[in-house]
Amino acid sequence: MTDHPLPAAVETLRRVREDPHRLGHRAHGSEGPVEGAGHGTTGPARKRIIVGYGFWIFLLSDIIMFSCFFAAFAVQRGATAGGPGMRDLVEMPRVAWETGALLLSSYTCGLSFAATNARNLLWTQIFLLITGLLGLIFVGLELQEFISLASHGMTPGRSGFLTAFFGLVGLHGVHVTLAGMWLLTMMAQVQVKGFRPEIVHRLICFNLFWHALDIVWIGIFTIVYLMGAIA
Structure with a gap:
């Protein structure tokens, strides 16, 4: 049986x-x-497992670094030294445009990887390009904000609060700028080498990094700008 x-x-x-x-x-x-x-x-x-595991460790270490900057901002929030506070800095329309651009870029970044899974070179490149342009808009608006604040004497050396503000927001801006450079590199590699396994693995890591920056920005938007505008 x-x-x-x-x-x-x-x-x-x-x-x-x-x-x-x-x-x-x-x-x-x-x-x-x-x-x-x-x-x-x-x-x-396999290399795919090692690279993925190592990149997650890198992301976690980056999140820890941002957590330290968030903690510093929380501690220095009231240390204005008689100078401007968060309410004097916030320009919500500009921040809203920044947030919209970055969140939309996260969506197009996800679409780019969907095109990668379909092995569609044209749409992968198109969505990566749109993602990069939206990231560039975000960085441009942030630079505008910093230049405007500096022109009114609101520089990092003015107070502990401004040091923490410029440190946290500026750190995120640097990350987005570096991510944009990485994006251009990936576009060139995809165009020249196609969808080789190592290229796809790098695109996976790039997507993880870009989405992580969006998550960090949500924290900055909520804790720094939104709570600062109503405090």
Whole structure:
């Protein structure tokens, strides 16, 4: 009498749900370790796993750095030294345009990777270009804001509050600028080399970085600008 196949199918389904990308210790339908996952006797993990893991560590370290700047701003918020406070700095229409540009760029960035998954070179490049242009608009508006504040004597050396403000917002602006340079590099690599596995992995990392910057900006918009305007 043969065994009923249902228990084996249920076990396979359980393994798929627990480890859909085969990154764990066991392969589907096998008791052995997954080749290239870095477990057991299969040797080192594949480059995709190593790069992804390392990039997540980088993102977490970056988030920790931003957390320190957020903490510094919270501590120095009232240290105006008799100078301007947050209400004197906030120009909500400009901040709203900055926020809209950056959030829209996150959407187009996601569309670019959808085109990458479809291996559509034209639309990948188009959406990456739009993402870069929206990022450029954001950086331009932020530079306008800093120049306007400086022209009115609101510089980082004026007070502890302004030091923390320029430090936090400026740090994010530098990140967006560097991300824009990375985006141009990726566009060139995609155009020349196509959708090689290593290029796709780099595009995945770029998408993660760009979306992380959007998340940080939401924190800045809420804590620095929005709460500052109503405080």
